[in-house]
């Protein structure tokens with residue numbers, strides 16, 4: 708074995724070992740370990756284990772009521788689990804933090820419905836979202852917050868990423884549904900999150916917008932870990948790397964889309980049922 712291939716071999720071995728020890732691996736950005744939560748005696752999340760790597764793009768699928776949104780509520784501090792651990796990276800115990808602290812620690816969540824400020828410019832929406840800005844009040848009653856040159860450069864970068872450079876000085880309310888969804892993703896990006904949680908991004912989008920959203924999310928992975936919950940299987944097929952199937956609050960299957968689609972249990976509870 709020459710030096711280069713020996714290096715390669717070592718890297719692959721390391722990667723495999725990191726995967727085996729994923730709950731302690733440095734490469735893990737998010738882990739949920741043995742997490743459960745009940746609502747009125749009903750176990751919405753049931754001994755859930757989920758490990759997301761830094762920069763990973765993960766799709767979460769599963770039938771209605773599987774616990775997908777509840778899982779995101781737990782990660783973002785909106786719902787407290789009855790038991791289990793939830794960590795960001797190695798040391799950040801999310802169960803000890805408030806929703807606001809979790810957001811500041813680098814987890815950005817996008818709900819299904821776009822929630823942009825329609826009466827403000829695309830630019831203002833992004834400048835308000837800039838890391839450290841809390842002044843929504845200022846945007847309504849004065850000019851948007853004054854950004855540093857560096858922040859403005861970054862804002863332009865984000866505009867380019869979300870494909871809205873030409874819309875910088877348009878009202879957000881004049882944007883299409885898809886553009887509003889991208890703008891909201893842009894608002895999350897302004898906060899430089901390590902992890903993005905995105906709930907059903909393509910509901911209500913045109914085919915063209917779905918295509919653009921796929922490119923956008925694929926482009927964001929690497930720099931950010933991206934967890935996407937989505938029902939639209941055509942969209943999942945476009946972006947899927949590793950896919951997790953949730954069912955009754957637990958992981959039913961995990962692997963490539965082909966692997967999970969061919970899993971008999973998955974066919975039984977989910978894909979075959981439609």
Ligand SMILES: Nc1ncnc2c1ncn2[C@@H]1O[C@H](COP(=O)(O)OP(=O)(O)O)[C@@H](O)[C@H]1O
Nearest residue numbers: 746747751769770771772773774775776777778
């Ligand atoms: N706050 C709540 N109170 C009571 N039941 C809830 C609450 N949130 C979710 N549930 C129930 O938990 C289960 C999982 O819901 P959810 O996480 O929304 O599933 P999904 O997003 O996969 O469709 C459902 O049966 C739902 O009715």
Ligand SMILES: [Mg+2]
Nearest residue numbers: 772775776777
């Ligand atoms: Mg849901």
